[in-house]
Amino acid sequence: MNAYRRKIQYYETDKMGVTHHSNYIRFMEEARVDFLSQIGWDYDRLESMGIISPVTAVDCRFRSPTTFADEIVIEVTVEEIKGARLKIGYIMKKPDGSVVCKAASEHCFATPDGHLIRLAREYPEFYKALEGFCEKGE
Amino acid sequence: MNAYRRKIQYYETDKMGVTHHSNYIRFMEEARVDFLSQIGWDYDRLESMGIISPVTAVDCRFRSPTTFADEIVIEVTVEEIKGARLKIGYIMKKPDGSVVCKAASEHCFATPDGHLIRLAREYPEFYKALEGFCEKGE
């Protein structure tokens, strides 16, 4: 699994001179999409199969700021997968290894009309792919 | 017709200390949605009637910067309406009357599956409502 790398854009900074904190929530999504792609389950393919995965919670603890032209490296882990629920962890670092922030997001799996999907039963291959990257399984 | 007023948010500023230019394109959308609401054709109602109105062009000329906590006042005009095409003009000012920027957006009207809608024929009431605010009609 390759970490996700991306550069901070000018429009992501604020008048304090640093990356506005709300953007890290978006970087989490970028890294999560990249992770799903790397394990062979691209999110656009999931959507076309009728699986959506809304975010049910996010949290992020900021350690040190970044700014325009900085590169951040995002490591993604599957923290928990259980029933229709998935928890993803993120550590963002600068290339020198210093921690920028630690974050997590929680997701459910559902059909576009709102029925929860139990992955283990309905999409066992996708479930196994996620479980393989998880520290604590169902 | 009331001008649309809104405050600049902190997350809309950039490290130059001013409102990032891309946000004015979003303020144009806000003011356009408010204008449609004021003339009785709320955009969410248009969508539920099966009318979408994609943006086909935008341009914006910036005169003076704004920053966090500034209020801007946006005047909207219908510059042209013709067939399935609409051009909207915007002047954004500070409360003291100084001009922040002048902008325009162009739109078409279409069904969600992509067929152009000739407003004058298919939605004559909506067409007339827009035409009433326009300097040059069909």
Next chain:
Amino acid sequence: MNAYRRKIQYYETDKMGVTHHSNYIRFMEEARVDFLSQIGWDYDRLESMGIISPVTAVDCRFRSPTTFADEIVIEVTVEEIKGARLKIGYIMKKPDGSVVCKAASEHCFATPDGHLIRLAREYPEFYKALEGFCEKGE
């Protein structure tokens, strides 16, 4: 204290048809800025006094989605104030009272060059204004 009200903009929705989750982090900032203004300590005034208040953590639990043209009502509370640290709580509701999300943000107070400010000692009036809205003080 008035709740902060705001409408969801079209550009805040995503292809799932709902408000993208990252925007709620921005709504928290809007509501926080409005709260500070209502208690007489506008954030732009704080900045001009040499006080900045970076976000050190955010978390948000989503209950039900919103979409374009929805109005949300945001109630802000001071959950904790202690030394150079402040924790703000948010409940976002639809006008019918149904809960959209519950969130919190943590902040420190610092000078622009990075020295932590102990509010109680250095800005006792501002500290008291915040403490007055807090359930648990120092």
Next chain:
Amino acid sequence: MNAYRRKIQYYETDKMGVTHHSNYIRFMEEARVDFLSQIGWDYDRLESMGIISPVTAVDCRFRSPTTFADEIVIEVTVEEIKGARLKIGYIMKKPDGSVVCKAASEHCFATPDGHLIRLAREYPEFYKALEGFCEKGE
């Protein structure tokens, strides 16, 4: 000169199912920053030298929509450089060569306290670097 490539993120789509038009203004900035980097004048280095380059105008004509997971390829050209003014052109395409949009941005060069900088006289090397990519010079 390499074209700038980037993927559309989920948070850049809107409820119409496509990339929200305001984001293309941000993609222009990303491509411009990448262009400056490729010609050896990184924008963060310009800022640290005391040169800022505010956007004075943008326009964009949209040809065909993109959506989540699409890749766009952005070609940047120097359309005009004259005195303290610069005009940049952009063509965004899908990897199959179909045009997504054509755009332009205008810029001035200034010191952080607002004095216009005549590049040809004050930063002749930077001026020549830009002029070398321009169809019509001063």
